[in-house]
Amino acid sequence: MLTLYGFDVSNYFNMIKLALDIKGVEYKTVTLYPNQTPEYLSKSPMGKVPALETEQGILTETNVILEYLDEAYPDTPLYPGNAFEKAKIKELVKMAELYLELPARRCHSEAFFGQKVDDLTKKEVKRALCKGIEGMARCAQFSPYLTGEQLTAADIVFLYSADLAAAVAGKLFAIDLLEMAPGAKQLMATLNQRQDVIKIAEDRKLANVEFKKYLSSFS
Template structure:
């Protein structure tokens, strides 16, 4: 059986949970936070999560795990078969990660845990999120899904990355990142109505207390 390493508050971990649920695959969760313990480093070389244990060995990095799952279990695909359409989904996944997920992450400590970041960082992140969302509005279809008519890996990345980026924008800059987008807000609502997504959200809420305790233990 597939074994997924990570924790329920991680958006990347939840991306893989949704991919597995969407495909109807059975798996076992091994709760672990990022760490540098020798045993875990044999599974995840950088000590990051998620990591997926398969019958053939370990796989790390969220994008690669989703691509593996699609190749190994082709039912209910996350990537189209057509080469150009597939490249477009991968382009959207990478775009959201580079220009929304990663900039927003620079302010997670202040937005979610109360630790201040510099004014320069706040300014850089605000500018980056605006440019990233503007670019996504140019690139995405939102008809109704990110890449077109079919649910794909791009929607998984959108749900769990843009949601956090929107929270950062709202809390730190009082900006609605989805306002004025042609379909982004409607898609976010549509995805959050999925039973699989609601189950993952419930798991995240349950796990949040332990995660906050874990994070604050490093701030003392």
């Protein structure tokens, strides 16, 4: 059985959970926060989560894990289509991570934890998020999913990247980020109505209590 290391507040962890649930792959989870202990570094070289333990060994980096799952468990493909169509899905995965998730992460401390971020950083993040969502709008179809009629890995990564990016944009910049990509709001609504996504959201809400306790131990 696969073992998934991480914690339910992590959006990257939840990307993998949703992929596994969609594919119907049996797995167990081990709650673990990113750390630099020798024990965990032997599993995850950078001490990051998620990490997926397979019979052959352990894999890290979310996009790598998603692609592995699609090859190892081909039923209900998350990268369907020919070579070009698969590449378009990977392109959107990378865009969501590079231009929405990572810029927004620079302001998570203020948006979600009340720790002030300097004005220059916020200015850079605001510009990056607007540019990123506009780029996604030009590249994606939103009909109804990012690449057409079938849910793919791109939608999974977008769901757990755009939700946080939109929260940052709304709280810090009073911007409705999803409004800037026609179809994005409907896509998010469609995804959030799925029972597997609802269950993951419930798990995240419960786990957030312990996560806040964990964070407070460093203050």
